[in-house]
Amino acid sequence: MDALGYLLLGFNTAFTGTNLFACFVGVAIGTLIGVLPGIGPVGTMAILIPITYTMDTTSAIIMLSGIYYGAQYGGSTTSILLNIPGETTAIVSCLDGYQMAKKGRAGPALGISAIGSFIGGMLSVFGLMLLTPPLGKLALDFGPPETFSLILFGVMMVSSIGSGSLVKSLIMATLGMFVSLIGLDNISGFSRFTLRSLTLSDGVGLVPVAVGMFGIAEVLTNIEVMEKQEVFKTEFRNLFPTWRDWNDSIKPILRGTVVGFFIGIIPGGGTILPTFFAYGIEKRLSKHPEKFGTGIVEGIAAPETANNAASSGSMVPLFALGVPPHVVMAMLLGAFMIHGIQPGPLFIKEHSDIFWGVIASMCIGNVMLLILNLPLIGIWVKILKIPYPSLFPLIILFCLVGVFSLNNNAYELFIMVFFGFMGYVLRKMEYPAAPFLLAMVLGPMMETNFRQSMVIAQGDVAIFFDRPISAVLLILIFLVLICLLVLKVVRKRGFVVKGAE
Amino acid sequence: MAIVWILLGLTISIWSATFPFGGRKAPGPGFLPLILGLILMLLGSILLFKAIKREEGDPIGAPIPFVSAQASLTRVVLATGGMLAAAALLHPLGFFSTIFCLMFFLKYSLQPQRLKVAVIYALLSALGSSVLFRSLLKTPLPGGFLGF
Numbered sequence: 001m002d003a004l005g006y007l008l009l010g011f012n013t014a015f016t017g018t019n020l021f022a023c024f025v026g027v028a029i030g031t032l033i034g035v036l037p038g039i040g041p042v043g044t045m046a047i048l049i050p051i052t053y054t055m056d057t058t059s060a061i062i063m064l065s066g067i068y069y070g071a072q073y074g075g076s077t078t079s080i081l082l083n084i085p086g087e088t089t090a091i092v093s094c095l096d097g098y099q100m101a102k103k104g105r106a107g108p109a110l111g112i113s114a115i116g117s118f119i120g121g122m123l124s125v126f127g128l129m130l131l132t133p134p135l136g137k138l139a140l141d142f143g144p145p146e147t148f149s150l151i152l153f154g155v156m157m158v159s160s161i162g163s164g165s166l167v168k169s170l171i172m173a174t175l176g177m178f179v180s181l182i183g184l185d186n187i188s189g190f191s192r193f194t195l196r197s198l199t200l201s202d203g204v205g206l207v208p209v210a211v212g213m214f215g216i217a218e219v220l221t222n223i224e225v226m227e228k229q230e231v232f233k234t235e236f237r238n239l240f241p242t243w244r245d246w247n248d249s250i251k252p253i254l255r256g257t258v259v260g261f262f263i264g265i266i267p268g269g270g271t272i273l274p275t276f277f278a279y280g281i282e283k284r285l286s287k288h289p290e291k292f293g294t295g296i297v298e299g300i301a302a303p304e305t306a307n308n309a310a311s312s313g314s315m316v317p318l319f320a321l322g323v324p325p326h327v328v329m330a331m332l333l334g335a336f337m338i339h340g341i342q343p344g345p346l347f348i349k350e351h352s353d354i355f356w357g358v359i360a361s362m363c364i365g366n367v368m369l370l371i372l373n374l375p376l377i378g379i380w381v382k383i384l385k386i387p388y389p390s391l392f393p394l395i396i397l398f399c400l401v402g403v404f405s406l407n408n409n410a411y412e413l414f415i416m417v418f419f420g421f422m423g424y425v426l427r428k429m430e431y432p433a434a435p436f437l438l439a440m441v442l443g444p445m446m447e448t449n450f451r452q453s454m455v456i457a458q459g460d461v462a463i464f465f466d467r468p469i470s471a472v473l474l475i476l477i478f479l480v481l482i483c484l485l486v487l488k489v490v491r492k493r494g495f496v497v498k499g500a501e
Numbered sequence: 502m503a504i505v506w507i508l509l510g511l512t513i514s515i516w517s518a519t520f521p522f523g524g525r526k527a528p529g530p531g532f533l534p535l536i537l538g539l540i541l542m543l544l545g546s547i548l549l550f551k552a553i554k555r556e557e558g559d560p561i562g563a564p565i566p567f568v569s570a571q572a573s574l575t576r577v578v579l580a581t582g583g584m585l586a587a588a589a590l591l592h593p594l595g596f597f598s599t600i601f602c603l604m605f606f607l608k609y610s611l612q613p614q615r616l617k618v619a620v621i622y623a624l625l626s627a628l629g630s631s632v633l634f635r636s637l638l639k640t641p642l643p644g645g646f647l648g649f
Contacts, residue, residue: 051638167551171506171544178513178537185530192520192530216584223576223611390622393607396580397600397630400587405640413588421581429502447533459525 003129010356014364019059023361026063027368030070034086035078035380039395041071041087042437043215045331046207047402049338057339058354062361064335068328069121069311069362072271073369076113076304077380080106089307092275096292096299103295111239112297113304114373116253120305121366124261124312128319129359131265132348135320139345142321144452145463149470151446154323156477157268159435160484169435172426176436179204180443187451199411206334206441208403208416213433215399216420219392221427239374241297249301252282260306264313267325271310278306312362319343319355323442327434330441503552506545514538576611583607595645596635601627 013019033044045064052060075087080097093113100109142150155177159169182193183203194200241249259281260274282302283292292299314325315332322344324330336343341351348355373380403416423433457463465471514535523529587603594602605623608614634640 051640054639167544167547171541171548174537174541174544178534178541181534181537188521188530190520190530192534193516220577220580223580224573389608389612393604393622394626396584396607397604397626400584400600400603401630401634401640401642404591404642405634408641408643410588410591413591414585417581417584417588420584424577450533451528454525454528459527461525 003133006352006356007129007360009353010358010360013058013353013357014062014360018056019062019357019361020364022055022059022063023066023365024368026066027070027073027365028372030067030072031074031369031372031380032383033067034071034074034076034090035383036086036386036391039218040214041068041328042210042331043218043399044071045328045335046210047215047398049207049331049335050402050406052335053338053406057336057341057351058357060335060339061332061354061358062365064332065315065358065362066365068332069308069365070369072121072307072311073114073117073373074380075307076117076300077110077373077377078384080109080113080300081381081384089271089275089310090304091272092279092303093300095279096295096297099293099295100297100300105295107239108241108245108297109300110377111374112241112245112249112301114239114370114377115241116249116256116301116305117308117373118366118370119253120257120260120307120309121312121369122363123257124264124309125359125362125366127261127309128312128315128362132316132320132355135316136345136348139321142345142469143467144449144456145467145470146473148446148449148453149464149473150321150323151442151449153473153477154267154317154325155435155439155442155446157266157480158270158326158438160268160480164430164432166484168429168431172431172433173435173439176439177443177446179209179436180440181447186444186448197411199409199415204415204440205406205412206331206437207406208412209419209440210331210334210437211399211403212416212419212421213423213437215395216416217423217427217433219395219399220420220424222388223392239377245297249297252278252298252302253305255281255285256302256305257309259302260309261313263306264310265316265325267317267323270326271307271314271328274306274310275303278302319347320345322347322445324438327437330438334441503545503548506548507542510538510541510543510545512538513541579610580607583610591645592643593645595647596642597627597631598645598647600630 014023029044029048030041033039033041044067048064048067052063055063071087072089075085075090076093076097078084078086079090079093080101083094083098085091085094097109097113100106155173159173160166180203182200184191184201191201256274256278259278260271263274263277264271279292279299279302282298283289286292286298314329317323317325318329318333322333322342324333333343341347341354399416400413403412404410406412427433453463454461463470464474515538517531517534517538520531520534521529522531522535583603583606587599590599590602601623603623604626605619608622609616609619631642635642
């Protein structure tokens with residue numbers, strides 16, 4: 001069967017009543033959490049994973065993916081109207097979006113944001129469709145050494161790329177990997193760090209930890225200061241951009257798609273980095289760079305397109321290699337594994353219905369999102385007015401039910417609260433949670449592949465350098481670390497010189 | 502915090518040493534945890550070194566205050582305590598009663614609120630979640646001694 005035939009099969013799968021409903025629920029929840037500052041896609045996906053237990057795997061993945069790319073649409077609404085990003089991926093959109101709203105152009109800003117997201121989302125789905133199968137075929141040659149190096153590369157990239165301290169990120173990744181080792185050893189069945197607890201013998205569950213670190217920790221941070229937010233008062237009669245807006249934003253949208261999709265593929269690239277790249281590129285290419293930040297349409301078109309394109313791009317390594325490039329994809333991998341499916345080189349061959357069904361659902365989901373975010377924008381703005389004090393007890397309620405319903409085990413609630421409080425404390429001390437969760441998901445895979453590699457090589461660690469793909473990945477890790485070190489020294493010297501002046 | 506990481510790394514390393522270590526040809530279940538413990542100790546030491554250097558007058562990376570001026574740590578402690586209590590009471594008290602108590606506690610104690618409003622909010626939350634999860638989504642939830 002050719003790609004077109006598979007795509008038709010995908011649409012056949014996605015167009016069933018259940019899957020259409022799952023897609024709608026996913027994108028609607030995604031938009032909702034994107035609009036509401038204080039809960040992100042990771043926490044939401046973690047809470048909803050137990051609910052997907054009773055669902056068919058395709059419907060579950062369609063819904064969870066919908067939450068992810070739906071959140072990219074919703075995130076810009078608060079950036080434009082409140083100057084507060086609903087999601088971290090919409091930080092850049094505050095710069096010009098809020099300025100446009102102040103000038104009375106909130107409608108076109110929201111409009112171009114939704115249209116850019118739609119174009120970026122749709123085009124990148126085609127990229128995902130074209131790139132994943134050949135990459136999956138290439139990955140068929142991967143043995144344990146290559147897989148180990150790839151996972152190490154992914155964890156290192158997520159830990160390295162970010163504004164915070166590299167040491168703190170690496171501590172979080174090490175801790176995450178340690179937590180993943182609690183329970184019975186995958187190979188020998190030996191019990192590790194269980195304190196003779198039956199709950200811990202099964203290992204520390206991904207859902208309680210993710211809900212704790214991304215749901216509860218977020219709530220605890222937000223309830224410290226519960227301030228009333230003022231929503232920008234504006235009319236939404238004219239959401240459609242003018243002809244001039246179109247003219248100014250079509251090239252940024254196309255460039256944002258390319259930038260977003262390809263950075264999204266890189267482990268650690270995520271959906272935040274592409275928005276900064278896209279904005280930077282537009283500013284550099286612009287004939288009037290001084291106008292960026294004053295409320296111009298290009299400043300919102302490029303980053304909003306890029307984050308949506310990146311959300312599809314980041315699915316490429318997950319589907320083709322089985323390695324999530326960032327924490328949201330790690331949650332999706334967790335969902336796959338809970339449903340007994342391992343994404344990776346054989347995934348497309350063995351589960352073509354799921355792969356193509358999800359791709360087709362993303363096309364449908366993007367159309368749904370366009371409708372949800374253009375004609376129905378008023379609903380989301382009204383939701384924005386719900387005060388946080390009325391909202392946070394409900395978020396806690398959903399967290400509790402989500403975690404408990406997983407295994408009907410109240411001990412997992414204690415685990416959730418423990419990781420929630422720990423996440424809160426670590427967040428206050430600027431320790432990022434993403435490397436922790438990614439390492440936790442990938443830890444067992446990494447250990448198994450490492451031990452298998454050592455058995456194959458009879459204890460010779462040179463196996464990781466003898467194999468070309470593995471060697472290239474390890475060299476890349478080394479280069480990234482060297483670059484970061486050099487950058488740090490340069491920055492420090494610059495600071496000292498400035499201070500001396 | 503650096504000392505916490507060093508101590509945790511040390512604990513993990515010592516604990517891992519009690520597991521079968523295997524050899525290079527076939528690493529056992531104690532191999533990776535031991536490595537991780539050592540890495541944690543190393544990273545903790547780097548942080549400690551940086552902290553000492555900062556105290557000696559390095560202008561970069563001044564320590565940040567744990568809780569901002571207007572912030573209320575009390576709310577955080579109360580919310581955490583409420584969740585722990587809910588986890589402990591879920592089985593004996595049942596889902597509906599536990600959620601009612603938790604919602605009332607969160608709404609009433611964490612923010613200035615009229616008693617009536619808090620009770621109605623808690624009742625609606627408990628009722629709504631029971632209908633949604635128990636009746637619609639068929640999630641098995643504990644009934645407690647009251648049976649609901």
